[in-house]
């Protein structure tokens with residue numbers, strides 16, 4: 001800008017000319033500025049989030065180009081909107097037009113760079129706003145020099161005001177974007193949008209204030225003035241469109257990257273979070289534990305792993321239903337979360353197992369503060385509509401580096417300590433090397449079970465159910481067995497609860513069903529009459545939405561006819577099944593599979609409930625058989641179950657018959673079907689096949 005442009009007393013100046021604006025193009029110019037502002041700030045966000053200097057530099061350049069081109073395009077669109085009487089078709093010189101782009105880009109780039117520090121000081125903010133204002137102002141006044149308008153002069157006070165307007169609006173934009181972005185009430189996107197609009201207004205505000213500072217005089221100078229290569233309006237329009245397209249392209253790129261980032265964040269969230277409680281899950285906890293271990297090694301501090309589960313959760317879940325169980329777990333999770341420190345982590349490992357990581361301990365005893373907070377958080381009962389439940393948890397504690405330096409060992413040790421706390425009815429228990437082998441073995445087995453399924457360590461045995469009058473086999477019950485490579489034979493009474501606890505029961509259940517159906521089909525093809533084969537189904541299997549589809553698929557794949565399959569579900573897990581599980585039972589029955597209630601007499605079934613369940617068979621729990629000879633109360637129970645069951649149309653089987661006397665006793669109480677060691681222990685596949693091969697021959701009572 002020539003300094004004489006402030007001099008309005010030149011003798012070559014004629015009368016002041018009138019100027020006018022096209023409102024549509026004015027609006028467009030403001031829109032371009034705002035759009036560029038939003039795009040530049042979006043790019044600036046990427047710059048701040050970048051993890052390498054190289055990427056930061058690229059995003060800085062992108063932001064500078066978007067903003068610089070936006071300032072430029074805004075300016076020249078506004079100039080297209082403006083006309084001076086007698087100069088309706090304004091021309092521009094190429095040189096200053098191109099040069100005018102530079103200060104906008106440099107000023108914006110420098111301002112965004114100033115703002116990219118992790119901690120923003122007031123002086124950085126002021127410097128950023130100043131650089132941006134200088135960039136916008138320089139662009140404007142250099143751009144004005146490109147105009148073929150000899151009689152252009154400026155009103156000095158308004159000229160200064162235009163720079164002040166640019167500075168203040170730039171300050172507001174940058175403050176909004178970089179300072180108040182952490183306000184919880186406003187979303188980050190809304191703020192970026194608002195701040196971007198302010199950036200645009202800084203550019204437009206500066207331009208239109210500067211326009212007010214511009215005075216256009218007719219000139220009386222003799223002869224034409226040399227301007228260099230001119231650009232016509234049409235060319236200028238084309239250049240503006242190109243720049244607007246460039247900004248649009250940059251903003252689309254950022255929006256696309258944001259979307260990718262959001263999808264990635266969502267996937268990470270799903271992979272790392274327990275769906276029911278929203279807490280980190282096991283893999284996420286392991287990641288945090290390994291980071292915390294590294295930190296503890298460096299800082300020579302201790303950390304603690306607290307393993308806990310809810311006492312009697314299974315009973316509550318089975319007897320009061322899954323909805324209540326879920327509510328209890330959510331409440332427990334919420335309380336744990338509320339009483340841990342910011343640097344600690346609470347995670348859900350599955351079922352009712354929760355683990356807390358307590359960091360930065362000087363002494364192992366320091367963890368007791370956290371334990372006390374946890375226990376206190378459990379004190380208030382969980383309130384349901386018209387009743388209350390008390391949460392009680394047992395906590396096992398292991399300490400790094402005192403107990404172990406390995407993440408998995410620390411977890412196992414805390415788990416074993418929790419088991420001891422539970423069995424000794426303590427609130428908490430520290431791991432110590434004297435913990436019984438039994439506690440540690442139990443934890444180890446839980447972990448080994450996962451491999452057992454993959455490595456074929458599990459197999460099935462079959463125990464016959466017999467007609468008490470004829471001794472003939474009427475069916476078989478499949479029972480899972482685990483041959484552990486080191487520990488030998490692990491009974492299902494031990495590993496089935498572990499499978500439930502670790503969530504493996506669903507996988508185990510699927511494996512058993514597939515094995516049974518495959519084997520059943522082979523026996524049928526061999527012409528052996530199996531009667532039916534019963535499979536034990538655990539409550540978590542039945543409560544899965546996909547269970548019926550899975551069962552249908554297995555029957556289809558193995559070709560085992562549904563009518564030969566029976567599912568046994570324990571009375572306790574059936575008692576409070578939700579409507580969805582009951583619907584599932586109906587679907588299963590409609591497929592032709594029969595259903596039996598196992599361990600009948602140990603739960604609290606109501607008769608109306610039984611009447612509505614699609615059940616074929618009751619299996620009287622073996623605990624009643626022991627007293628069938630001598631205890632008149634057991635005799636009364638067996639007789640009552642038998643009478644009620646048969647009058648409701650069910651078959652009734654008595655389990656656990658071990659002697660001939662017991663067989664006679666249950667026969668005399670009316671029972672016609674039984675199962676027990678007296679007839680046969682669970683048998684392997686070959687023994688069953690050879691026994692079935694001898695066909696219709698009544699089974700000799702077992703002497704095993």
Ligand SMILES: Nc1nc2c(ncn2[C@@H]2O[C@H](COP(=O)(O)O[C@H]3[C@@H](O)[C@H](n4cnc5c(=O)[nH]c(N)nc54)O[C@@H]3COP(=O)(O)O)[C@@H](O)[C@H]2O)c(=O)[nH]1
Pocket residue numbers: 463477478479480481491492493496509512536537538598599622655656657658675676677678682
């Ligand atoms: N979810 C699944 N649970 C399973 C599966 N396989 C077994 N189990 C459950 O484990 C519990 C213990 O089973 P197990 O050690 O196999 O004992 C069974 C029989 O051997 C035993 N039985 C049979 N007759 C007698 C007898 O005369 N005396 C005596 N003391 N025990 C006897 O009873 C068990 C079968 O009981 P039930 O299932 O109630 O019919 C047990 O709860 C199994 O259900 C599996 O694949 N999935």
